[in-house]
Amino acid sequence: MTPPRTPAQAMALMARETRARHGTVPHELDGIAVAPGFRLVAEGQFLLRCDSGFGYHYVPGEGVTVERPVGGDLDEEALWLNGSVYAAVACLNGFYPVHASAIAWQGRVHAFTGPTGEGKSTLVAGLGQRGLPMFCDDTLLLDLSAPDRIIALPGHKRLKLTEQALALTGATADGAVGADTGKSYAIPPAGDVREPLPLASLVFLEEGPQPKWTRLLGAERFARLADDHYTQGLYHDAQRPDRAAQFQLRARLATQVGMAVLARPRSAAGFAGSLELAEAQVREFVE
């Protein structure tokens, strides 16, 4: 059980624990060998060894050691650091990750979740064009340490969009993401919010014949909270919650956060329709 933290304490903790320095990393944790291409959470620490030769080792209180191979790509180094490593540090410190991109409006966070490629980042970029600032892209970190509130931590990742999403949203590209990801960094059209805020709603994106917003009620809220993103694996490795703890976690989200499904066809018209719906729902959101 994580003791209650203030939002400011949560931010300070993540800033402190994700400090990175270069050095050598071990090839095993707790006597368990970690081959290139694998990661391990053990003894409260995290070890990641990438196929490309990069290595990352997190020790609580000491931050992250990064081993960069000769000729290692700096962009790749940053991608791992902001992806798996950041998520692992968060999970080991009791934060809960959700595979979602989010915007902030009137001091609260509205997050959009769905499988990879479902359009989370594209929707957030589109909402930015309509004046709603980005809160995070791809990974939403939640602080559940206080029982009466769910606080979301602002994103640490830059917005990443495909060429198609850039064209669809009119967002401005700001350099390629790595060598062969097919994505570009993009400037959030309405800027981004850098302070922790309460999570107001979680919206599940899915494909449908026409843009449609459906508020979720009852047990469906609970059932929808099955998340198979890799960060969930990190959370389970780090916290090892039993079934009762997993139930309580889902129950909290289901009872303390508004939930809806946003269905829309995969087309430019479908995107425009879903933007209108999402913007209206966010601006008019009532508990």
Next chain:
Amino acid sequence: MIALEQVPTKIAGRFSETTIDDEVVVMNLDSGDFFSLAGTARASWELIDGSRDTAAIIAALAGQYAASAEEISAEVRQFLDELEAAGLVRTA
């Protein structure tokens, strides 16, 4: 089928439950299966206290829903059987 004089009891430690809107979600902690209980199913679940026998549960539900005990008896007993089969309740 459970007899009218039998007393169903929730098996403590075998489940977790939470109320979401008008429904109660109950998870079997051994299997990970969860059940959504609404309406009469929720009312039945909430009447299982380890002291009421099946007849008393049926009578209470009949009062709540303005129905006769005969009308709802089979349905309630079947539901209690399902709870037992799901490992959430035992009968004595």
